Amino acid sequence: MPTWARAACSQPALSGGSRAHFGELLEELAPKWEAARESALRERRGGDRRRAAGAGPRQRLVFTDRLLVTLVHLRLGLPHAALAHPYGVDRSTVSGAIRGVRQLLAALGFAVPDRPGLRLRTLEDLFAYADAEGVELRLDGTEVQVRRRASHPGRKAFVPGKMKQNTIKTTTFSDGQGRTPFSGIV
Incomplete structure (x- = not known):
């Protein structure tokens, strides 16, 4: 190496x-x-x-x-x-x-910038933290196109959407300062 x-x-x-x-x-x-x-x-x-x-x-x-x-x-x-x-x-x-x-x-989990030792592992943790600390959350959703191999006959028939491509959907949350306390694949 x-x-x-x-x-x-x-x-x-x-x-x-x-x-x-x-x-x-x-x-x-x-x-x-x-x-x-x-x-x-x-x-x-x-x-x-x-x-x-x-x-x-x-x-x-x-x-x-x-x-x-x-x-x-x-x-x-x-x-x-x-x-x-x-x-x-x-x-x-x-x-x-x-x-x-x-x-x-x-x-x-995701480390909270101003709170050492606190980690957000789930959406429930994120929402509880935001509610307790009065943090305003911003949401961003992104789709990334991925190629999938046809694993069986007729696979093309199950490809969703107008563009006929599979995607991975990622949801990212940020606070008012633009820091990312949570991001996950939905």
């Missing part, structure tokens, strides 16, 4: 946060990712390990790189193929990495 790719992605201009904040995020999420990965492997094996930890094929992207790629993608919206190239991996590897880390970030 080229170390220059990790160095480039860890720049605050690309990742969206300081290196100290990235270290804290890495420290908090890495054990959760490792536990989820080990649980999935255990389920797939149907029991305990037969070999020592670390045996078998190596990860194409270690967790540090997975987190960096996800943060850069979320901040800049770069295509997965563009993020895969510096690391020398396939687009599908980056797609899987982003999918896994996004689930961890969603479970972690």
